[in-house]
Amino acid sequence: MTDGPLKERITIYEVAAKAGVSLATVSRVINNHQNVTEKTRKKVQKAIEELGYRPSGLAKALATSKTTNIGVIIPSANYVFVANMLNGITKTAREYGYAITLFVTSHEKDEALQAIDKLITSHVDGAIIFDDELEEEDVMQIVGYQVPVVVVNNRIEDEKKVGCITFGYEHTLREMIKDYLNRGDKKMYFLTIKDNPGRLLERLQRSFVNTHKAANREYDILLTEDSYSMTYEKFTDFFKETRRGFFVCHRDSPAAAVMNAAKENGLRIPEDVEILSLIGTRYAKILRPRVSNMFLNMNEVGETAMNMLRDMLNGETYPRRIKIETEFVPLDTTIN
Amino acid sequence: MTDGPLKERITIYEVAAKAGVSLATVSRVINNHQNVTEKTRKKVQKAIEELGYRPSGLAKALATSKTTNIGVIIPSANYVFVANMLNGITKTAREYGYAITLFVTSHEKDEALQAIDKLITSHVDGAIIFDDELEEEDVMQIVGYQVPVVVVNNRIEDEKKVGCITFGYEHTLREMIKDYLNRGDKKMYFLTIKDNPGRLLERLQRSFVNTHKAANREYDILLTEDSYSMTYEKFTDFFKETRRGFFVCHRDSPAAAVMNAAKENGLRIPEDVEILSLIGTRYAKILRPRVSNMFLNMNEVGETAMNMLRDMLNGETYPRRIKIETEFVPLDTTIN
DNA sequence: TTGTAAGCGTTATCAT
DNA sequence: ATGATAACGCTTACAA
Secondary structure, three states: OOOOOOOOOOOHHHHHHHHOOOHHHHHHHHOOOOOOOHHHHHHHHHHHHHHOOOOOHHHHHHHHOOOOEEEEEEOOOOOHHHHHHHHHHHHHHHHOOOEEEEEEOOOOHHHHHHHHHHHHHOOOOEEEEOOOOOOHHHHHHHHHOOOOEEEEOOOOOOOOOEEEEEEEOHHHHHHHHHHHHHHOOOOEEEEEEOOOOOHHHHHHHHHHHHHHHHHOOOEEEEEEOOOHHHHHHHHHHHHHHOOOEEEEEEEHHHHHHHHHHHHHOOOOOOOOEEEEEEEEOOHHHHOOOOOOEEEOOHHHHHHHHHHHHHHHHOOOOOOOEEEEEOEEEOOOOOOO | OOOOOOOOOOOHHHHHHHHOOOHHHHHHHHOOOOOOOHHHHHHHHHHHHHHOOOOOHHHHHHHHOOOOEEEEEEOOOOOHHHHHHHHHHHHHHHHOOOEEEEEEOOOOHHHHHHHHHHHHHOOOOEEEEOOOOOOHHHHHHHHHOOOOEEEEOOOOOOOOOEEEEEEEOHHHHHHHHHHHHHHOOOOEEEEEEOOOOOHHHHHHHHHHHHHHHHOOOOEEEEEEOOOHHHHHHHHHHHHHHOOOEEEEEEEHHHHHHHHHHHHHOOOOOOOOEEEEEEEEOOHHHHOOOOOOEEEOOHHHHHHHHHHHHHHHHOOOOOOOEEEEEOEEEOOOOOOO
């Protein structure tokens, strides 16, 4: 191991020495405090320039108890909708002068707990958590360390301390399905992920099942892998037998897998096969036919989360529950 | 403003008091040092448990000059290929116990410089920079603060101190174009982005132009906005006039825009219109027809960058230049 | 094996 | 307006 990268940094002491003032004065200059003569300010600034001095965020954070860092926990950065949220968070965070410390968890509960641990020791000023694996008690652990938390897609009961951003899916989805059951005659299929579907998907599946049961209609749940090509292959087989159906898919990419497999089996869309993507992103409009979807503006979700967090950090009282409504966007893969 | 979230944390002192030992002993237990009786270790661990103590990463970092944080600079998290790289970085970083501090820059030179500034004050142990805006001198600024840097897609001459990951595009692209000019007869168009195309795209454009000039063939450069729908609209018009061409597009999404516009204007792909995507991601295979592309495994790029950085952090000598080759993947949008 | 104390680079509260 | 000096919470010689 090398000596570590932080050695040899120029410190406030050296600036003070060079400028011929005390370190307190340098600190005042850095932080734009009052009570510094223009003359000494100049002197100090010159010394700072010449030495190439940069204050240590570490030491500052230790002294002030503020890191100006926000911890963000996400499962994988690989999904488009997660990347969109991250983009919303980072853009907003930057406006407020916060940096983002990122913890990615790969869908394992164990890793999610580790992420919480690291987040706590890393001393972030606040946290945004978008991770299906975590339970209320896990989240409350962070809160116990006085760190304001905003949770996305995970309702926490203790609303005094935790901000929640939830997705308004149930109603829109239920109405959409009900409506379809009234006028359509295809059997509906719900695609879920074999391992770790996650809370959101489970909730939507429940909603799907209940609506069908209430209408006393047949349905089916299909287990898929979380991979485009495996889903594509599965449905290439599937459509050899089944020539008709309405497929509710969790994201654009599985929706595309079903769509491509159907088309290549000579099925017509939407006459034979109808498709809905539950977390619609910009790709739903790019695909052909364009995939009907429940559009969820994850960029907005990220911005909203960060805004809420900033308000909590500023001690403002604020509606700590915000529901982002999803919009049903009927495009080419459904008969509307 | 509230008092700040970091107050009220339990410190090593309180643990020491509760366990009836000195803080040095607690530190030893935390860091698994030798020379601690099993008995006192137990005592201390019990106290830690009971108090819910978590060491402050901040104080530790200040004392050891190591943050176990890696700074990552990217332009926007919104592109799929950037998200993929980020995923590769975060996964690998986690294996080595590093957290990621993320700086996103939105394509502005000014912001990129700010990001460098923040990265330096934030005291990261190392940095991975994927940002077209930054020049060698900007990067060297970080190096001056003894922070090991890996630069992606940006060759830095001073190779003693900076690791470089470059993309092996030129050769593959040039050969592909040459080959096409020999056998194909369509005029080739190169799509670039109006504002801030970035180094990579400029380089590829130069390559495109030179190959054409060498072959004494006609070509055209088309300026587009960095937005699917605007590009789609532009080409919907474009194809009213021009009914034939080979379009070299910078990413999958503009490729899809051209493709959709062409198809919807009654043009056949690839008979009338051929399309190539320069930074192919998994979406190239999902689209129909499947987009021929230069596949760049950005996940691997991220992993490689992080691996290289870790080796630099460990003081190992290492080939500090790695070229990730792109692979020409001929699919349905070109006549092969 | 354990404790003492100096140091990491700041901020902030006193004096002056 | 400026300068000492004590925190901030930890690590790490050095002493015991």
